[in-house]
Every structure is written in C-alpha cells, then in structure tokens.
Amino acid sequence: MKTAILVDGGYYRKRAFSIAGDITAKERAEELYSYCKRHLWEKKNKTAFFEHELYRIFYYDCPPSSKKVYHPLLKRTVDLGKTDIYNWSNEFFDELSKKRKVALRMGTLSDALAHYNLKKETVKMLLNGKKRIEDLTENDFSILIDQKGVDMKIGLDIASLAYKKQVDQIVLISGDSDFVPASKLARREGIDFILDSLGEKVKDDLSLHIDGLKTHIDSLKPINKTQLLTTDL
Numbered sequence: 154m155k156t157a158i159l160v161d162g163g164y165y166r167k168r169a170f171s172i173a174g175d176i177t178a179k180e181r182a183e184e185l186y187s188y189c190k191r192h193l194w195e196k197k198n199k200t201a202f203f204e205h206e207l208y209r210i211f212y213y214d215c216p217p218s219s220k221k222v223y224h225p226l227l228k229r230t231v232d233l234g235k236t237d238i239y240n241w242s243n244e245f246f247d248e249l250s251k252k253r254k255v256a257l258r259m260g261t262l263s264d265a266l267a268h269y270n271l272k273k274e275t276v277k278m279l280l281n282g283k284k285r286i287e288d289l290t291e292n293d294f295s296i297l298i299d300q301k302g303v304d305m306k307i308g309l310d311i312a313s314l315a316y317k318k319q320v321d322q323i324v325l326i327s328g329d330s331d332f333v334p335a336s337k338l339a340r341r342e343g344i345d346f347i348l349d350s351l352g353e354k355v356k357d358d359l360s361l362h363i364d365g366l367k368t369h370i371d372s373l374k375p376i377n378k379t380q381l382l383t384t385d386l
Contacts, residue, residue, distance in 0.1 A: 155207075155208045158323075178241045182247075192324045213303045215303060234308075258307075332359070333362050352374075
C-alpha cells in the first residue's frame with residue numbers, strides 16, 4: 154500500500170508545542186519526520202506489523218512575517234523579522250526541506266492587518282478578576298496574522314492524488330473540518346482516508362467522512378536527544 158501523508162503545519166506545531174514543549178527547530182523537524190513515519194506501520198495481527206510504502210510527506214505552512222507591528226503593551230513597534238520565532242521558523246523549514254520525500258507547500262501571510270491581541274485565557278482571567286491590567290506581560294499577547302492559500306493547497310493535493318490514483322491511502326494530520334469535501338472526494342475515488350487530529354476532538358461532520366481516526370500522540374514527548382530518529386527512507 155502506497156501512502157501519502159499531508160501535514161497541516163500550523164496545526165501540528167501548535168499541538169506539538171502543547172504536548173512536547175519548546176524545542177529547537179532541528180529537533181522539531183526530526184520529531185515531525187519521525188512522527189509521520191509512524192503512520193507507515195500497520196498492525197497485521199497481534200504480533201506482526203507491515204510497512205506501507207511512503208509516496209511523500211507534504212507539509213503545508215506559511216513563511217514567517219518580517220512586518221513591523223505596533224505592540225500596545227510595550228508601546229513600540231516590533232520588527233518581526235528580528236524575533237526569535239522568525240529565525241526559528243526559517244531554520245525549521247530549512248531542516249524539513251532536507252528530509253527525503255518531504256515536500257513543502259508554502260502559502261502566504263495576509264499581514265497587512267497584522268496586530269497584537271490579548272490571548273483568550275488572559276481575557277477570561279481579566280473578566281474573572283484573576284488578573285489585573287497592571288499585571289499584563291508580553292506573554293499575555295499573541296500576534297494575529299491570517300494565512301492564505303494553505304487550505305486550498307491541501308484540498309487540491311488531496312484531489313490530485315485521488316484522481317491520478319497515485320496513492321492507496323492518504324493520512325491527513327489536521328483537525329480542520331474544512332477538508333470534508335476533499336475527504337469525501339478521495340473516498341469516492343477508492344482512497345483509504347485516515348485522519349490524525351493529534352488527540353483533539355473531531356467535529357461530527359469530519360468524522361463521518363473518513364475511514365479511520367489514528368494518532369500517535371504518545372510518541373510526542375520531550376525528546377531524548379540520543380534517540381532521535383534520523384534514518385531516511
């Protein structure tokens with residue numbers, strides 16, 4: 154069985170950070186690559202496994218913004234191109250691009266209206282009286298920038314893989330129900346469509362149109378640097 158693995162990059166990085174914490178760009182790239190390869194192994198019986206053939210890992214994301222944005226708490230303009238996250242993101246994409254059978258599908262950022270906003274948790278604490286305005290720090294703010302083209306690229310690739318009969322199975326690592334039409338199309342074309350929501354609850358309209366829900370989040374834990382899986386397929 155030939156398998157294509159499609160990764161919603163923004164979703165993966167957010168969940169991986171929540172589960173495994175903050176690690177270097179190279180370590181996160183190794184973690185993602187190893188995680189995807191776990192989906193190639195399928196249980197044959199109680200004692201035996203068989204390995205699928207990897208068609209390709211498609212990774213979808215947007216390059217980081219280098220825009221200058223005003224920060225309401227700091228009362229100054231922040232140059233995003235000089236931040237740690239900017240450098241981390243570029244290094245992460247560079248490391249992924251070096252992996253065998255990994256294709257990066259990059260969208261664009263609609264950063265014309267980029268702005269800093271209070272995090273949802275912070276707003277709740279302010280409303281509940283657990284935090285005061287005077288107690289706010291930089292960590293209470295997040296920058297909001299819309300992505301453009303990522304979801305469309307994922308949907309088009311699913312359709313292309315299905316119509317051209319290039320794979321037997323598609324594994325989608327995401328939790329977005331916007332992909333329902335694409336998953337329905339793939340299944341109608343005879344593709345085994347597997348969703349990995351990384352442990353998050355899946356909406357009913359998405360779970361109705363997949364062939365299986367499978368995750369390996371137990372493997373997403375703080376990395377032991379001596380045990381990084383770096384063997385290429």
